[in-house]
Amino acid sequence: MQTSVIGYPRIGVNRELKFASERYFRGEGSKEQLLQEAARLRLTHWQVQKQHGITYIPSNDFSLYDGVLDTACLLNIIPARYRDLGLDSLETYYAMARGYQGKRGDVKALAMKKWYNTNYHYLVPELEEGVEIRLAGTKPFDEFLEAKQQGIRTKPVLPGAFTMLKLIKYSGGKQAADYAADMAEVYKEILARFEALGAEWVQFDEPELVRDLTAEEIELLCDLYGKILSAKGRVKVLLQTYFGDVRDVYQALLGLPCDGIGLDFVEGAENINLIHQYGWAQDKILFAGIVSGKNIWRNRYRESLDLIAELNRWVPHEQMVLSTSCSLLHVPYTVRHEQQLGEEVCRHLAFAEEKLAELTELAGLAAGLKEIEDAAELPEAYVRNEALFAEGNRAAPNPAVRAKTASLTAADFVRLPAASERAEIQRARFKLPLLPTTTIGSFPQTAEVRKNRTAYRKGRISEEQYRRFNQEKIAACIALQEELGLDVLVHGEYERNDMVEYFGECLDGFLFTEQGWVQSYGTRCVKPPIIWGDVSRARPITVEYAVYAKGLTNKPVKGMLTGPVTILNWSFPREDLPASEMAYQIALAIREEVLDLEAHGIEIIQIDEAALREKLPLRRSDWHCEYLDWAIPAFRLVHSGVKPETQIHTHMCYSEFADILQEIEAMDADVISFEASRSDLALIDVLQETGFQTAVGPGVYDIHSPRIPGVDELKEAILRMAEKLPAEKLWVNPDCGLKTRNEAEVRGSLQHMVQAAREVRKLLIADEHRRDALV
Known part of the structure; x- marks a missing residue:
């Protein structure tokens, strides 16, 4: 069976992108040095995936700051206050991400929100009335060619048109539906460009489809992709969902002229029931998300193979690709560098690189699923995995802790007296002025603060020296x-x-x-x-x-x-x-x-x-x-x-x-x-x-x-x-x-x-x- 990765971590095993970016922000590194480091990281990530035998390796999942911001710039969705600064394209990009205060002007950064149910934050695009949605950049095409020149044919990844329309903040009286036609035209052009470059598949991420959707939103989705896919040529299109199930749009998705649909079977347990109820389309590939992109625990192969066998009742092997459930952006790079956890712990863990190996092993096991069921001698990978899970609980229960939670009563969750009465008591107690000022808590973690902590952790200074330093900082604060x-x-x-x-x-x-x-x-x-x-x-x-x-x-x-x-x-x-x-x-x-x-x-x-x-x-x-x-x-x-x-x-x-x-x-x-x-x-x-x-x-x-x-x-x-x-x-x-x-x-x-x-x-x-x- 073939395998696919939705996205890969991009910051670097040792946070190389973070440090290169911050050197650039401080003026200690050039634009060229930053871009060279970014290119090195991209190549490293593609090579790691290729070495693990991944069939569909993503490109354009890399970003200097945020993928949604990348796409907004690609589509010309740049508010006038940033354009008017007169900066080059990279500086304009960073002004949108971080704000700008300098000789050219003073602007705040774009709003930032959590990416669905994760701790990743995306920048909210702002579309001002009068701005033309058009193809205004080349990043996804450049990175596809970059990989191709290294002998790696990738699957370009972009946020889908529907999700982009839902994430955008609109000014003026217009809303998402008013820009749907323009958005469709740009995405058609994107597909045409990729076809000309020789791309086999293009992945459009549509996590917005796992939310509650109205009839009008579903109509917008169908109209949008009806236009985008109307003349897509030879390039195949994957509509990729994650973080949940697609109960509101499953039947509509089956009717769209796309070539593949990506479903999450980790967080979207209902997806298997949708396939039971409505079947599968013979003209579409199922990209089945079975290896979690969020947790760090080993996949239990028996459960995944049971799921694959269940899916095979409706979806033949040749119409199925095994995939991560979402981007691996949400897990660390690799367990290989964890020296202090010990083998007993590490063998239970799977970070991004280990998940690549799991995908490949599962694909091999799934290809011989019938043979596994009938075999007198099971494959070594399967036996090893079962032995790991046969160990049972990783840590012995703490009876005292379990007893405390078991003995909780309703009274333990109620504070008395009522809030209004407490407010009067506290007003008299603290006698704070109107509009009292405070901070949220932390003050700058300077290099010397981090150095002090590291020195104590590594035994270079005593506990007393460590505490005395912190006390001096507290006194100054x-x-x-x-x-x-x-x-x-x-x-x-x-x-x-x-x-x-x-x-x-x-x-x-x-x-x-x-x-x-x-x-x-x-x-x-x-x-x-x-x-x-x-x-x-x-x-x-x-x-x-x-x-x-x-x-x-x-x-x-x-x-x-x-x-x-x-x-x-x-x-x-x-x-x-x-x-x-x-x-x-x-x-x-x-x-x-x-x-x-x-x-x-x-x-x-x-x-x-x-x-x-x-x-x-x-x-x-x-x-x-x-x-x-x-x-x-x-x-x-x-x-x-x-x-x-x-x-x-x-x-x-x-x-x-x-x-x-x-x-x-x-x-x-x-x-x-x-x-x-x-x-x-x-x-x-x-x-x-x-x-x-x-x-x-x-x-x-x-x-x-x-x-x-x-x-x-x-x-x-x-x-x-x-x-x-x-x-x-x-x-x-x-x-x-x-x-x-x-x-x-x-x-x-x-x-x-x-x-x-x-x-x-x-x-x-x-x-x-x-x-x-x-x-």
């Missing part, structure tokens, strides 16, 4: 915040490598990789921990540094924690326990830390749930039963035991919150900060419309951009907030942590933010006095 005039301070998080990995290191049940990097957005990578066993708190996590910071100031200092849902969602979870059980185990561990902080005099505690929205099922009918019914209680469990005067904050970022605001309010936090700046504070309209009661801090500036916002810009943002939301419930803060920014950017931005908040505060107080005088 507190002094800076007092100098700037912030109202609620943080300790800066200099001891933390990552907001999830650091917590995992202080919890039993987690394992950690050395090179398990996964791209989150642009040049930002994370190293998700692995949940291996039952989770409990091994030791205090944040208490020492929070207490030290508190002793340096008379202002409130927030304790900074990561919430249970985010820790779960940003880890690689085990597969032998329900997600709810893992979430409650983590929640009980973080609850111990919350109560410990409170006992040590920390009166404001922030429990970040940045990833709450991330794993929300893509279909609304699954929201509660599969996720919200345990995710929201897990957060409440963490803080339900604190005193009324202890103020609980949480933070959420880069997701669409409008449709779950009721559930967010049910988290029962006292203050919630949201990412809002990249979406131009659109969230405040929704908060106003829904009558949101919890105090909020919509982020007033974008920390993922190096630009420093001006005072007037920030005043305007705060005034917009105060016009639509009660000022006494508003906080002023950046939209996320500051770890990725440098110290000069942080000082300048926070200085302007505090000044803007003070000026707006004076205006609001003066207005109130005038109103009182009139009364």
Whole structure:
């Protein structure tokens, strides 16, 4: 059987693209050096896939920053504010991705959102009225030829026309359907170009098809592809879906004149039932996604072969290609570089390169499926795989942890008194000014901070030296915040490598990789921990540094924690326990830390749930039963035991919150900060419309951009907030942590933010006095 990969990681085994890009941003590397490194990485990735025998190797899955942004530029979807800078094409691209502040002008970056139910972020294209959708670039064609010249015939990959139309943000009165004809013409031209270059297959990614779709949207899909495929010539077209099932459009897909359909059988369990019910089209190849592109555990061959045998009842072998369930962008490169996990652990793991081997082995086994069933001696690969899974659970259960989760009652998830009563108690306790200012938590992770952490980890400095360095940084951070005039301070998080990995290191049940990097957005990578066993708190996590910071100031200092849902969602979870059980185990561990902080005099505690929205099922009918019914209680469990005067904050970022605001309010936090700046504070309209009661801090500036916002810009943002939301419930803060920014950017931005908040505060107080005088 043939094999296909939907997409491959692109940052580099050792994050080479990240470092080359950042050298370029700092002016320490040339454009040519950056592009040479990108070309080297592409070739390496193609060669690895070819060496593993993959039939359909993707091209154009590589990006310097983001694939959706690449496609927007390819289609001429570039807002005028970036064109008007007069920069070259690469600098314009980066201005859209990161913002620009320099001699040519001052513009913010495009909005950024989570890519469906993953921790990858894409940049939201903006289509201004009057802009012509047309073929304006050559990237996918150049990369196809680049591979072809190396003797590798690839399958070019692009976001599909329907998904692009759904992802775009439109200005003016037009919507997706108004641009469908233009989009179809451009995609027809793309296919013609690829045919002329000798491409056999072109893959159009259509993850939007696994969402709930209306009749009008399905009509748009059919009309769009009816036009695109009307004269496609010899080149074959694969419509690739992932992250779920296509229940709304399955029959429509079978009727389209495409040559292949890619279905996800890992997250889209319903897809097999659709084939049972409606059969398969004789003129189409099924690209069957059976090797997970998201988890890092070995594929169980027996289960995959059973699925293939079931599919073969409707789809002959010759009409089936074995595929990853989604792009391998969401897993690390290879287990080969993990020296510290040990063989006992590593043999259970499959990162991107190992998944290539699994695809090839499964294809070989599937080709002899009947022989396997009848054989007296089973193939060695099958026997080896069965032996691995026969070992059973990878870690012995912890009876004490299991007993704690089993004994939870409804009262454990309820905090008393009610939020409105707590708000009065806390207002009297803290006596904060109108529009209190704070930050989300982290301060810059400079080279010296990372050097100190590495030196301690490798035994080059003592624990006392390590702690003393962190204390010096905390003292400087507190002094800076007092100098700037912030109202609620943080300790800066200099001891933390990552907001999830650091917590995992202080919890039993987690394992950690050395090179398990996964791209989150642009040049930002994370190293998700692995949940291996039952989770409990091994030791205090944040208490020492929070207490030290508190002793340096008379202002409130927030304790900074990561919430249970985010820790779960940003880890690689085990597969032998329900997600709810893992979430409650983590929640009980973080609850111990919350109560410990409170006992040590920390009166404001922030429990970040940045990833709450991330794993929300893509279909609304699954929201509660599969996720919200345990995710929201897990957060409440963490803080339900604190005193009324202890103020609980949480933070959420880069997701669409409008449709779950009721559930967010049910988290029962006292203050919630949201990412809002990249979406131009659109969230405040929704908060106003829904009558949101919890105090909020919509982020007033974008920390993922190096630009420093001006005072007037920030005043305007705060005034917009105060016009639509009660000022006494508003906080002023950046939209996320500051770890990725440098110290000069942080000082300048926070200085302007505090000044803007003070000026707006004076205006609001003066207005109130005038109103009182009139009364």
